[in-house]
Amino acid sequence: MRKDYNLEKRRYIISGFIVVIALIYIARLVSLQVLDSKYKEYADSNAFLRKAVYPSRGIIYDRDGRLVVYNQPAYDVMIIPRDVKEFDTLDFCRAINITPEDLRKRFIDMKDKRRNPGYSSYSPQRLLTHLSAEEYGRLQEKLYRFPGFYIQKRILREYNYRTAANVLGNIREVAQKDIDKDPYYMPGDYIGDIGIEHTYEEYLRGSKGAEVLMRDALGRIQGRYEDGALDRDAVAGKNIKLSLNIELQQYAESLMVNKKGAVVAIEPSTGEILCLVSAPSYDPRLLVGRERGKNYNEMMRDLDKPLFNRAIQAVYPPGSTFKPTQGLILLEENIITTGTMFPCAHGFISGGLRVGCHGHGSPLPLKPALQTSCNAYFCWGFKAMIDKRSKYGSSANAFEIWKNHLVSMGYGYKLGIDLPGEYRGYIPNSKTYNGYYGEGHWSANTIISVSIGQGEILATPLQIANLAATIANRGHFITPHVVKEIQDTVMPAQYLEKHTPTIAAHWYNDIAEGMRMAVTGGTCRIANLPDIEVCGKTGTAQNPHGRDHSAFMGFAPYHDPKIAIAVYVENAGFGATFGVPIGSLVMERYLRGYIPPERKYLEERMLQSNTIQFAGTKKH
Amino acid sequence: MQQQENSGSVLKQVDWFTVILYLILVMAGMVSIYAASYDFDHANMLSFTEFSGKQFRWIGLSLVLGLVLLLIDVRVYENYAYVIYGAVLLLLLITIFIAPDTKGSHSWLVLGPMSLQPAEFGKFATALCLAKLFSSYNFVLNASRKNYMLALMIIFLPVVLILAQNETGSALVYLSLFFVLYREGMSGLVLLAALCAVTFFVVAVKFTGSMLLGIPSGQAAVFIMIMVLIVAMLAVYCKEFTAARNVFLWFAGTGIAVTVLELCGVEVPGTIFFIAVIMASLAYCVLLMFKTTARKLIITVATALAAIVFLFSVNYAFTSILQPHQQMRIKVALGMEEDLRGAGYNVNQSKIAIGSGGVWGKGFLNGTQTKLKYVPEQHTDFIFCTVGEEEGLWGSTAVIVLFLILILRIINIAERQPTVFGRVYAYCVASYLIFHISINIGMVIGLCPVIGIPLPFFSYGGSSLWGFTFLLFILLRIDASRRERSF
Structure with a gap:
C-alpha cells in the first residue's frame, strides 16, 4: 500500500502536542x-467547624459560703456568612424581637473589618448576643429555616446581692487589645472587667474546650473529626470564696446611701477585707447583658462617679486619723515618752504660726492627746523631731526618717490589694520641700500641717483601714485582700505574709490605749458600746472641696481585735458626726450580728441622712 | 486472507501492554469512585448498592464485553462499519424524542433498571465509519473537495444529533477528529488557525482591563501577535526570508516610533496605527507576488486579514452569540470571574480539593473535600479531584502519565497498522482520548471551561466505561490481526 512518509511524521507533532499538554497540567x-x-x-x-465549648465561669461565694455571683445561660446567634442563604428576615426578626433595620445594621457592623477584624465568611461570626430564654426557644424552633445560623450557649453573670459591685467587677466582651495581649481570647469571648473578675480572671474563666466537627457542603454536621481525638474538654473555672461578709457589705453600703465616701473593714489577723464600700455604688446587674454598654456609658458620664472605687482609688487627706502614726513615730524616735507633755493654748502657736485646737486640758501627754485629738500636741511633737538637728543633722534628714516610718506603715505606696486600680496616696519626701522652699529653707513650722494629716498628705481609705489593722495587731499587718480562698489553689503568698513596720511592737499598746480612751471619754464616745471594747480615732479633714470630710478609724475589741475599720464620708463635717456612727455600727453589726434597740436611732439617722448634697462634683 | 482465525492466536496477538494499562486505569477509577462516594455508614467497596460496587459490576461486564469484542472477526467491524454508523445515528435520533428530560438534556435512554447514553456509542461508530471511508479504494483526503465533504459529514452528523440532545460537551468531542484529518493529509494550517483563534480569543477576551494606545491591551496584544504571525509565515511557510526581515524591520521601526511618541505625550490612536502598519506590510506582500510564487503569499495575506476580522468579531461573538452561562464558564476558566456560588463553585471546590492534597495527598479515604461532598459530580466528571486530594501530586501526576503512555501507545499502534482502516480507527481512538482527558482534567484543575464530559475509565458510569471499552477493544482486535492482513 501507499505510504506517505511526510504524513507519517505528523505522528510526532500530535505526540508532541499531547506531551506539552501533559507537562502544562503537571506544572x-x-x-x-x-x-x-x-x-x-x-x-x-x-470541612472543619471548630466549635468552642465554653466552660462555666467560677462561682463566687462570700466568706461564710453565701452564694454571691453565679452563672445564667445566655444565647448568642452565630452565623457562618457564606452558608447564609436568602431567608425570611421578618420571620427571623419577629422571633427575637428586633427590627429589620437593627438586623441589617448588625450585618453591616459584622462585616466591617474595622469593627470586626476577625471577619471571615468561612468562620463563625457572632451576629446577636444575649437572647433571652424565650427568644432562644422561639428561634430554635425556626432555626431549620435559616441555614448558616446556629445558636451558641454562653454564660452571663447573675448576682444574688445588689451590692459590692466595685469589688466583684463584671464581665464584658473582649476588645481587640485583649485578643492581641492574650491569644486565648477570640472575638465574642468574655473577660473580667474591674474587680475580682479582672484580678482573678485566669482562675475564674477556666479553659475553653473545642470540638472539631466535620461539616459537609450543605453545612450539615457529619460527625466528629477523628472521632473526637482532637476535641478538648472545657475546664470549668475555679470557684472563689471572698473574704467579704456579703451581708456586712450590704449593711455598710446601706449606711452609706446618699453619701460619698468609703468604708473598709479588715480582719486584722488575716488581712482579709470584710467589707469594702465605695459610695455611691451601683447594682452590679446593670452591667450584665444587652444593656451593659448603655448603662456603662451612663455611669461613666455620672458626675458622682459610681464606677470610681473610692475605697482604693480616692486619695483624701487623712486628717486626725493620721495622729496615731505620729504618736508611733515620736515614740519610736525617742522624741517623746508616754509621759511627755506638750501645751495646748487652743492650738499650736509658734513663730507667728497658729494651728487651732479645741477646748481640753493643757498641757497633756500622749494618750489624752489622742483621746481629745489635740492638734497642738502632735504639732509640737513633730516640731521637736524635725527640728532636732542635734540628732538628725538637718530637718531634711529628720523628715526622711519620718517619711520612711510612714512608708513602712503602708502609706505613700500601693498596698497591693487584689483589686485593679489601687492608688498609692501621697507622702512627700524632703526633696519635695527642697523643691518648694529651697534646700535648708524649711523647717517643721513650714510644713507643720502634715503632722495632723493635712497639707500634702494623701491616703486611701484602704491605707487608713490598714493602719487600724496594724494597731489592732499591735505592730504588723497582712496585705489587705478581698479573696479568701480559690478552689484547689493556694492563695498567693503575698496575702499570707506579715509586714512589720519600723516601729517597735510595744509602742502600739500605748496608741491603742489612747484610741480606747477616745472612745470611752473622747471624740469617739458614740462608739462606746457597753459590752464591746471599741478603740477609735476620729478625723475631720479640711479639704479644698467644701465642708470637711468626716473620717473614723478604729478596731474592736480592744484586747482581741476581730475587725479594724476606716470610714470616710466626703464633706460630712466632724468625724464624730458620720465617721464614728457608721464605723461603730458596722463593727457592732459584724461582732454582734445585730444592732441593739438602743442604738437603732443612730442606725436610722445614718440610713436617712444625706450628705451628697454637700459633696461637690470634684475631679479626681 | 480467507484463512480461519482461531481465538487462541488472537489472544496471543493482543497488545497486552494496553490491556494492562486499561485494567490499571479502571481499577484506579473504581477505587477513586469508592473514595469519592465513601460514607461513614457504608464501608463496603464492592457493595452493589454503592457507586463503587455498581462500577465494579460495570467493569466486570466490560471485561466480558472486551473479550467478546476480541473474539468477533475483525472483518465484521470493517464490513458493517456503515451499518453500525447508521444504526447508532438512528438511535441518537430516536433518543432525542424518547429520552426523559434530565437537567435539560435528552441523552439518556432508560432501559428498565439501567440507563444508557447512546452518545457514548456514537464515538466508536463514527470512528469505524471514518476508518471505513478512508480505507475505501484510492481514497485520498486531499484528492477532491468531495472527499473532505464526506469526511466532515461523517463527523458532523452525530455532532448535530447530540447537540439536539442538548449535550454540548459530548458533541464537542467529535471536533477532536480533526487530529485524524490532519494525520491523513489535511493542511496543518487548519490546526494552526484553530490554535491562533483560541489564543486570540482568550487574549482578547481576558485582557480588557488595562489600556494600550487607547485600546484594550488584549486587543493590542492580538495585533502584535498577528504581526508576529505574518513575519513567521513569510519566513517559515513562504520561505521568503528577505521579505520576512523587511516586514520585521518595518514592524519594529514603527513600534519604536509609536512608543517614543507615546512617551512624549502624543496620543496615537491604536486601532488606526495597527491597521495601517499591518495593511502596509500586506500591501508589500501583494507587490512581492509579481516576483515570486503567489499561492503561499496569498494564503499568508488571507490568513492575516482573517485574523483581523476574527479579532473584530470576537467581542461580538462573545457577548452576543454565547449564552450567559457559557460566557460565565469561559470567564471563570480564564480567571476573570470568581462566581463562587455559580459556575465557579465546582471549579473552585475542585481546585481546593486538589490543592489541599499537597505532595503526598491526605491518604486514601482521608479527603475531606470529597468525602464531605464539597465537589459536585465528584464521582463522575470531577473524579480526578479525588485522586488529587487523597493521593496528592504524586498520584495525580501518575494518572496523567498513565494516560499519556496510553495515548502514545495507541499512536504507536496506529502507525504500525498495515491498513488505512486500522490506522484511521486507531487515530480516532487516540483523538477521543486526547480530547476527553485534556478537557476533563483541564476543567478540574481550572484551566479549561467546565464542559461536562467524563474522564475515560475513571468516571463513574456504565455508558462512558462501555463506550471507551468498545473503542479500545475493537482497536485491540484490529491490531491483533495486523500480521495476517499485511500483504
Whole structure:
C-alpha cells in the first residue's frame, strides 16, 4: 500500500502536542498542590467547624459560703456568612424581637473589618448576643429555616446581692487589645472587667474546650473529626470564696446611701477585707447583658462617679486619723515618752504660726492627746523631731526618717490589694520641700500641717483601714485582700505574709490605749458600746472641696481585735458626726450580728441622712 | 486472507501492554469512585448498592464485553462499519424524542433498571465509519473537495444529533477528529488557525482591563501577535526570508516610533496605527507576488486579514452569540470571574480539593473535600479531584502519565497498522482520548471551561466505561490481526 512518509511524521507533532499538554497540567498541579498553600486552609475551613465549648465561669461565694455571683445561660446567634442563604428576615426578626433595620445594621457592623477584624465568611461570626430564654426557644424552633445560623450557649453573670459591685467587677466582651495581649481570647469571648473578675480572671474563666466537627457542603454536621481525638474538654473555672461578709457589705453600703465616701473593714489577723464600700455604688446587674454598654456609658458620664472605687482609688487627706502614726513615730524616735507633755493654748502657736485646737486640758501627754485629738500636741511633737538637728543633722534628714516610718506603715505606696486600680496616696519626701522652699529653707513650722494629716498628705481609705489593722495587731499587718480562698489553689503568698513596720511592737499598746480612751471619754464616745471594747480615732479633714470630710478609724475589741475599720464620708463635717456612727455600727453589726434597740436611732439617722448634697462634683 | 482465525492466536496477538494499562486505569477509577462516594455508614467497596460496587459490576461486564469484542472477526467491524454508523445515528435520533428530560438534556435512554447514553456509542461508530471511508479504494483526503465533504459529514452528523440532545460537551468531542484529518493529509494550517483563534480569543477576551494606545491591551496584544504571525509565515511557510526581515524591520521601526511618541505625550490612536502598519506590510506582500510564487503569499495575506476580522468579531461573538452561562464558564476558566456560588463553585471546590492534597495527598479515604461532598459530580466528571486530594501530586501526576503512555501507545499502534482502516480507527481512538482527558482534567484543575464530559475509565458510569471499552477493544482486535492482513 501507499505510504506517505511526510504524513507519517505528523505522528510526532500530535505526540508532541499531547506531551506539552501533559507537562502544562503537571506544572499546574505543582503550582496548586505544592506552591500554593492557601487551598489547604480553604479545605480545612470548608470541612472543619471548630466549635468552642465554653466552660462555666467560677462561682463566687462570700466568706461564710453565701452564694454571691453565679452563672445564667445566655444565647448568642452565630452565623457562618457564606452558608447564609436568602431567608425570611421578618420571620427571623419577629422571633427575637428586633427590627429589620437593627438586623441589617448588625450585618453591616459584622462585616466591617474595622469593627470586626476577625471577619471571615468561612468562620463563625457572632451576629446577636444575649437572647433571652424565650427568644432562644422561639428561634430554635425556626432555626431549620435559616441555614448558616446556629445558636451558641454562653454564660452571663447573675448576682444574688445588689451590692459590692466595685469589688466583684463584671464581665464584658473582649476588645481587640485583649485578643492581641492574650491569644486565648477570640472575638465574642468574655473577660473580667474591674474587680475580682479582672484580678482573678485566669482562675475564674477556666479553659475553653473545642470540638472539631466535620461539616459537609450543605453545612450539615457529619460527625466528629477523628472521632473526637482532637476535641478538648472545657475546664470549668475555679470557684472563689471572698473574704467579704456579703451581708456586712450590704449593711455598710446601706449606711452609706446618699453619701460619698468609703468604708473598709479588715480582719486584722488575716488581712482579709470584710467589707469594702465605695459610695455611691451601683447594682452590679446593670452591667450584665444587652444593656451593659448603655448603662456603662451612663455611669461613666455620672458626675458622682459610681464606677470610681473610692475605697482604693480616692486619695483624701487623712486628717486626725493620721495622729496615731505620729504618736508611733515620736515614740519610736525617742522624741517623746508616754509621759511627755506638750501645751495646748487652743492650738499650736509658734513663730507667728497658729494651728487651732479645741477646748481640753493643757498641757497633756500622749494618750489624752489622742483621746481629745489635740492638734497642738502632735504639732509640737513633730516640731521637736524635725527640728532636732542635734540628732538628725538637718530637718531634711529628720523628715526622711519620718517619711520612711510612714512608708513602712503602708502609706505613700500601693498596698497591693487584689483589686485593679489601687492608688498609692501621697507622702512627700524632703526633696519635695527642697523643691518648694529651697534646700535648708524649711523647717517643721513650714510644713507643720502634715503632722495632723493635712497639707500634702494623701491616703486611701484602704491605707487608713490598714493602719487600724496594724494597731489592732499591735505592730504588723497582712496585705489587705478581698479573696479568701480559690478552689484547689493556694492563695498567693503575698496575702499570707506579715509586714512589720519600723516601729517597735510595744509602742502600739500605748496608741491603742489612747484610741480606747477616745472612745470611752473622747471624740469617739458614740462608739462606746457597753459590752464591746471599741478603740477609735476620729478625723475631720479640711479639704479644698467644701465642708470637711468626716473620717473614723478604729478596731474592736480592744484586747482581741476581730475587725479594724476606716470610714470616710466626703464633706460630712466632724468625724464624730458620720465617721464614728457608721464605723461603730458596722463593727457592732459584724461582732454582734445585730444592732441593739438602743442604738437603732443612730442606725436610722445614718440610713436617712444625706450628705451628697454637700459633696461637690470634684475631679479626681 | 480467507484463512480461519482461531481465538487462541488472537489472544496471543493482543497488545497486552494496553490491556494492562486499561485494567490499571479502571481499577484506579473504581477505587477513586469508592473514595469519592465513601460514607461513614457504608464501608463496603464492592457493595452493589454503592457507586463503587455498581462500577465494579460495570467493569466486570466490560471485561466480558472486551473479550467478546476480541473474539468477533475483525472483518465484521470493517464490513458493517456503515451499518453500525447508521444504526447508532438512528438511535441518537430516536433518543432525542424518547429520552426523559434530565437537567435539560435528552441523552439518556432508560432501559428498565439501567440507563444508557447512546452518545457514548456514537464515538466508536463514527470512528469505524471514518476508518471505513478512508480505507475505501484510492481514497485520498486531499484528492477532491468531495472527499473532505464526506469526511466532515461523517463527523458532523452525530455532532448535530447530540447537540439536539442538548449535550454540548459530548458533541464537542467529535471536533477532536480533526487530529485524524490532519494525520491523513489535511493542511496543518487548519490546526494552526484553530490554535491562533483560541489564543486570540482568550487574549482578547481576558485582557480588557488595562489600556494600550487607547485600546484594550488584549486587543493590542492580538495585533502584535498577528504581526508576529505574518513575519513567521513569510519566513517559515513562504520561505521568503528577505521579505520576512523587511516586514520585521518595518514592524519594529514603527513600534519604536509609536512608543517614543507615546512617551512624549502624543496620543496615537491604536486601532488606526495597527491597521495601517499591518495593511502596509500586506500591501508589500501583494507587490512581492509579481516576483515570486503567489499561492503561499496569498494564503499568508488571507490568513492575516482573517485574523483581523476574527479579532473584530470576537467581542461580538462573545457577548452576543454565547449564552450567559457559557460566557460565565469561559470567564471563570480564564480567571476573570470568581462566581463562587455559580459556575465557579465546582471549579473552585475542585481546585481546593486538589490543592489541599499537597505532595503526598491526605491518604486514601482521608479527603475531606470529597468525602464531605464539597465537589459536585465528584464521582463522575470531577473524579480526578479525588485522586488529587487523597493521593496528592504524586498520584495525580501518575494518572496523567498513565494516560499519556496510553495515548502514545495507541499512536504507536496506529502507525504500525498495515491498513488505512486500522490506522484511521486507531487515530480516532487516540483523538477521543486526547480530547476527553485534556478537557476533563483541564476543567478540574481550572484551566479549561467546565464542559461536562467524563474522564475515560475513571468516571463513574456504565455508558462512558462501555463506550471507551468498545473503542479500545475493537482497536485491540484490529491490531491483533495486523500480521495476517499485511500483504
